[in-house]
Amino acid sequence: MAGVPKRRRRAAISGVYTTAQSQSASSRYGLSYALEAITGALAEANLGKRDIQGLYAAIDGWPQLHGPSSSRYDATNWATLLGVPLRWLTGSPNSGNGSGVSALLDAAAAIESGYIDTAVIAAGMSAHRPGATAPWTVPTDPLTDWLGSFSAAQFALVARRYMHVYGATVEQFAAAASTIRNYGSINPDAVFSRSGPYSVQDILDAPMVADPLTRLMCAPANNGGAAIVVTTLERARDGTQAPVVVLGGADQAVYPAYAEAPLLEHPAGGPFPTRWVDDAFGRSEVSRDDVDVVQLYDSFAPWVLMQWELLGYCLPGEGGAFVESGVMAVDGRWPTCTDGGCSSFSDFGVPAILRPIEAVRQLRGQVADDCPGWRDGVHTHRPGQCRQARDPRVGLAVGMGPPTGGGQLVIVAKDR
DSSP: OOOOOSSOOOEEEEEEEEOOOBOSOOSOOHHHHHHHHHHHHHHHHTOOGGGOOEEEEEESSTTSOSSTTTGGGTTTHHHHHHTSOOSBOOSOTTOSGGGSHHHHHHHHHHHHTTSOSEEEEEEEEOOOOTTSOOGGGSOOSHHHHTTTOOHHHHHHHHHHHHHHHHOOOHHHHHHHHHHHHHHHHTOTTSTTTTSOOOOHHHHHHSOEEETTEEGGGBOOOOBEEEEEEEEEHHHHTTSSSOOEEEEEEEEEOSSOTTTSOOOSSOTTSSOOOOHHHHHHHHHHTOOGGGOOEEEOOOSBHHHHHHHHHHTTSSOTTOHHHHHHTTTTSTTSSSOBSTTOHHHHTOOSSOGGGHHHHHHHHHHHTOOOSSOTTGGGTOOOOOTTTOOOOSSOOEEEEEEOOSSSSOEEEEEEEEOO
């Protein structure tokens, strides 16, 4: 009988890529964005398409067409498209969750278990048109569609409840939004590059979308694509860039995000369970204080406060004061959403994939900003000019939807 291997295989991110993110009407399809991103990420990993064994993809067209007549082709058509056999297809077809942090966790588990050596996570969307409500923010489910509801209105209700229960203020929401948007303003690749800087008052003075949410407290909608290559640590060390090790993470679902309206507490009563977050840190063998840079899912500003609480960095109701203390700034304790997040960098329908990509770039020291020497990895760490955290070793990336007590998080670290 074979013995148990003495050394566990480790999964690592060896390639990341983001296409241009744009709000303009595009003649490109989601497939085009996804294929560009896959090609770019594979090149950085020094791998080819024949190395792909597992695939997680979310696009808004063929080969992931909508409707029951094409559902059986959603995932398997990719094998024909790429011309390679695929051996790991457990991701949710045409799902944001299946192409974000949860996909990264699944891919890492498959690699560390020895089922596959390499997986690609990819997304591409071109469904947004300027002046129109993004299709993914208007649910067509029985409990929301008949009300004419959309995401901003649902989040506004939760925000008001949060303010009532805990005494949070709109100024605290605005503090979170201004910090994140100001990162995006100095990111040349962000959709809202050069749109700031924004003060807290600027955020409050923006047009109201759904009280208490102003336009600058809400994420935009745009088109774009991204990809991540995950492989064994040994193979990742042969890539063109330094590998980033997947330490661990966790995933939890309580009830359907973006289908049922979000709530501040569990629909069955009481607070949402948070043990899954503790499990993630325990499995990764790091503490919250070991984390150097954080990438939250900032779809709406109030959810930033709630995520800090859910993650255990502060107690329920303390998120507002926590954010106002400056911890999210580049010279703060936990630089947060350093690419501009969903609010300023991009929300092309599946922005969960962008959170670990920014964590990887932070750990590599590969972020573009207004620092004169950023191309050589030289940064000032000065607010308003720089968005590179100071010597980060461990990063936390979160892929969360609305307040439904669930989400996904992954913890990554430098190789050495």
